Amino acid sequence: xxxxxxxxxxxxxxxxxxxxxxxxxxxxxxxxxxxxxxxxxxxxxxxxxxxxxxxxxxxxxxxxxxxxxxxxxxxxxxxxxxxxxxxxxxxxxxxxxxxxxxxxxxxxxxxxxxxxxxxxxxxxxxxxxxxxxxxxxxxxxxxxxxxxxxxxxxxxxxxxxxxxxxxxxxxxxxxxxxxxxxxxxxxxxxxxxxxxxxxxxxxxxxxxxxxxxxxxxxxxxxxxxxxxxxxxxxxxxxxxxxxxxxxxxxxxxxxxxxxxxxxxxxxxxxxxxxxxxxxxxxxxxxxxxxxxxxxxxxxxxxxxxxxxxxxxxxxxxxxxxxxxxxxxxxxxxxxxxxxxxxxxxxxxxxxxxxxxxxxxxxxxxxxxxxxxxxxxxxxxxxxxxxxxxxxxxxxxxxxxxxxxxxxxxxxxxxxxxxxxxxxxxxxxxxxxxxxxxxxxxxxxxxxxxxxxxxxxxxxxxxxxxxxxxxxxxxxxxxxxxxxxxxxxxxxxx
Numbered sequence: 001x002x003x004x005x006x007x008x009x010x011x012x013x014x015x016x017x018x019x020x021x022x023x024x025x026x027x028x029x030x031x032x033x034x035x036x037x038x039x040x041x042x043x044x045x046x047x048x049x050x051x052x053x054x055x056x057x058x059x060x061x062x063x064x065x066x067x068x069x070x071x072x073x074x075x076x077x078x079x080x081x082x083x084x085x086x087x088x089x090x091x092x093x094x095x096x097x098x099x100x101x102x103x104x105x106x107x108x109x110x111x112x113x114x115x116x117x118x119x120x121x122x123x124x125x126x127x128x129x130x131x132x133x134x135x136x137x138x139x140x141x142x143x144x145x146x147x148x149x150x151x152x153x154x155x156x157x158x159x160x161x162x163x164x165x166x167x168x169x170x171x172x173x174x175x176x177x178x179x180x181x182x183x184x185x186x187x188x189x190x191x192x193x194x195x196x197x198x199x200x201x202x203x204x205x206x207x208x209x210x211x212x213x214x215x216x217x218x219x220x221x222x223x224x225x226x227x228x229x230x231x232x233x234x235x236x237x238x239x240x241x242x243x244x245x246x247x248x249x250x251x252x253x254x255x256x257x258x259x260x261x262x263x264x265x266x267x268x269x270x271x272x273x274x275x276x277x278x279x280x281x282x283x284x285x286x287x288x289x290x291x292x293x294x295x296x297x298x299x300x301x302x303x304x305x306x307x308x309x310x311x312x313x314x315x316x317x318x319x320x321x322x323x324x325x326x327x328x329x330x331x332x333x334x335x336x337x338x339x340x341x342x343x344x345x346x347x348x349x350x351x352x353x354x355x356x357x358x359x360x361x362x363x364x365x366x367x368x369x370x371x372x373x374x375x376x377x378x379x380x381x382x383x384x385x386x387x388x389x390x391x392x393x394x395x396x397x398x399x400x401x402x403x404x405x406x407x408x409x410x411x412x413x414x415x416x417x418x419x420x421x422x423x424x425x426x427x428x429x430x431x432x433x434x435x436x437x438x439x440x441x442x443x444x445x446x447x448x449x450x451x452x453x454x455x456x457x458x459x460x461x462x463x464x465x466x467x468x469x470x471x472x473x474x475x476x477x478x479x480x481x482x483x484x485x486x487x488x489x490x491x492x493x
Contacts, residue, residue, distance in 0.1 A: 004428050006056040011065050017057060018071050021046055026055070027341070028068075029439060031078040032453040033061070033086050038115050040088065044068070044075075045428075045441065045455075050362040054428060067092040074344025077463050086110050100174045102126040111182040112451065134160050134167055146175045153488035161474060169469035171462060173491045180493045184452040189215045189442075190289055192449050196440070197284055199454060200489040202245070205231075205238040206433025207440075207456070208287045213365055214440040214452075215289050218427025226411040227291030228366040232404045233298055234283050235366075235431065236397040241270035242434035243394040244312065246485045247319065250387060253478040254328045262315055266308065273304050291414035298405050309398040316391045329384035333468035333480035336381060343467065344460040347436020348389040349484055353381035359432040371403045383483035390485070393434075422447060433457055435485055458490030 009017045021028075029045040039060060046055040059065060067090040069076040079090040080099035087110065090096075097103065104127035109118040145156035156172040180199055184192050196211035197204045209231055216223060223231075248263025271281040278286050278296060286292055319325055335345065340353035350357055358375045360368040376392035378385035422444050430439045436457030443451040465484050472480065 004054045004056055004426070006058060008058050008060070011059055011062055014059060014066055014068065015071065018044075018068055021055075021057070022071065025049060028072045028075060029054075029344075029437070030453070030455040031068075031075050031082070032441070033082045033088065033112055034443060034451045034453070035112065035114050036060075040086065040113075042082065042088070043441070043453075045439070047362075051364075054363075061088050063087065064089050064091050066090070067094075069093050069095075073342045074460065074463060077459070085112065097130040100177060102174075103129050111179065112185075114450075129158070129170065129172055131158060131160075131170060132168055136162065136167065138162050139167065146172075155488050159474070159477075164473040164475060166469055166472050166474060166477065169466045171466060173462065173488055175492070176488075177492045181452055181454055184449050187449050188447065189219070189444060189449060192452065193287060193289060196452075196454075197287070199456065199493050200458070200487050201282060202242055202487065203238070203433055203435075203438070203456070203490065204282050204284050205234045205287070206431045206435075206438045207454070209235060209366070210429045210431040210438045210440040211442075211452075212287055212289050213429025213431070214427040214442040215429070215444070216427070217429055218425040218442055218444050219422055221290050221415055223291050223366075223415065224412045225367065226295075226408060227413040229404045229408050230292055230296055230298065230413065231287070231366045232368060232371070233296075233301070233401050234278065234286060235433075236401045236404075237270070237274055237277070238283055239397040239434045240308075240312075240394060241267050241274065242485075243390050243397070244270055246390055246434075246482075247315070247387070247394075249485075250329075250383075250479070250482045251319065251325070253482045254325050256319075256322065256325055259315075259319060259322070259325070262318075266311055266315060269308055269311075273301070273308065276304070277301060288414060290416070291412070293414070295413045298408055302402060302405060305398055305401060309395070312394060312398075316394070319387075320391075326384065328476070328479055329387055329483065330382065332383040332476045333472060333483060334380065334382045335464065335468050337379070339467055340381065340464065343464045345436075345464045346457050346460045347432070347434070348386055348393060349436065349461050349464065351375060351377045352385035352389045354379040357437075359430050359437055363430060365430065367404075367407075370407060371400055373400060383479055386483045386485075435487070435490070436460065454493050456490035456493060458487045459493075461486055462488075462491055 027047045029047055031044045034041055042059045042061050044057040048055050076095055079093050083089055084098055084100040105124040108121040109116040139160055142159040146154045154175045158170040159166050160168040180195055184195055197208040199207045244267040248260050251259030251263055274283050275281045335353045337354040340350050356375050356377050376389045425444045427442045439455040441453040
């Protein structure tokens with residue numbers, strides 16, 4: 001893991017500091033609120049480049065801070081989140097309306113304020129969201145959700161359209177915000193993992209691993225080599241079943257019933273392999289701070305994965321040879337590279353737009369630097385490019401597991417019992433999940449979690465997604481959304 005360096009700046013110097021970092025090629029990752037005692041701080045996490053320390057740009061918060069959204073558009077949602085959950089406002093934010101809270105609702109107290117003794121309650125009544133004014137005739141409005149057909153997550157989507165053309169699209173998420181970051185406060189670091197693994201049902205390992213790495217970074221814990229390699233195997237097994245699910249859903253939206261059924265079958269086969277290997281289809285309850293809860297027999301994996309790998313290759317080749325499938329994906333939802341970078345796209349979405357970023361390569365963890373890994377990229381940035389990147393990532397996951405199995409040696413899988421007695425410690429951990437970068441920042445005081453910030457890949461990609469919907473058409477919407485592979489649980493954390 002890389003260390004984190006911290007720099008404090010005054011609010012008046014924030015814009016100048018940001019411009020200098022951008023000139024150096026740095027990329028902002030997220031912003032969040034924490035407290036130093038009773039003093040609120042806004043922390044901007046900055047990626048300085050491959051294998052360099054991350055930078056925390058910290059501002060001792062005042063009632064108002066200047067918005068950085070025009071310089072770094074991806075920060076807009078983070079600023080809005082902070083405004084909803086604190087007394088801080090960001091002047092100049094181009095979207096100064098609620099994000100986490102429904103319009104018309106307010107909180108009686110704020111979740112991360114250590115000086116507040118009140119029981120937090122929600123007041124007010126929900127009002128229609130603020131929407132952009134569209135100066136055109138014959139515009140129709142469609143509000144879809146929050147309850148939609150099929151077994152899907154809760155969200156409401158506003159379409160302003162004429163005929164089949166979507167002029168503007170606004171997602172309204174956070175209907176089932178679970179307050180996981182707040183609930184992690186006052187937990188001991190060991191038990192906090194239970195919540196981290198449940199941020200997103202299909203992201204057990206990417207969230208759990210990033211959390212463990214953050215706590216281990218804070219406490220200076222060295223994880224045994226065998227445990228690190230087994231963590232890689234678990235992470236890539238999660239990538240396999242997620243990507244098989246992805247192609248099943250993409251087939252469904254392009255009306256390929258056989259393709260949908262076969263993708264779902266392969267996903268089920270992958271989950272059964274997970275259960276045989278770890279005892280859980282979604283790979284839960286295996287990780288622990290300091291390694292793993294128990295040893296795993298990786299020798300059973302190669303024969304089973306060899307069969308599944310060939311089936312996956314055959315499946316992808318069948319899809320690639322289906323003209324109707326390709327026709328629906330080509331040119332759908334294009335995302336230009338500059339827009340993808342500025343608005344914070346991550347994972348396969350970013351890779352499909354020509355951005356060659358992957359935390360397993362740029363900031364290797366858990367011994368990924370011992371493995372051979374190429375980052376698949378495309379330049380078209382459309383639904384087909386996103387599918388092709390996902391396909392390559394799927395097959396690469398099989399190869400990475402085999403590489404990790406080849407390096408396994410007998411040894412411990414945990415450093416032993418931990419008391420987590422650190423008086424004060426900060427830590428940062430990250431993983432590259434199936435959907436992209438997952439980052440956890442933790443602060444531990446007197447052995448208890450004081451603050452945990454979660455950056456999920458879907459939070460980033462949901463910010464980007466509407467930009468590919470504007471000026472598209474209704475018939476392509478479901479295909480475009482499926483090509484992003486989004487989850488709402490990753491946002492409603």
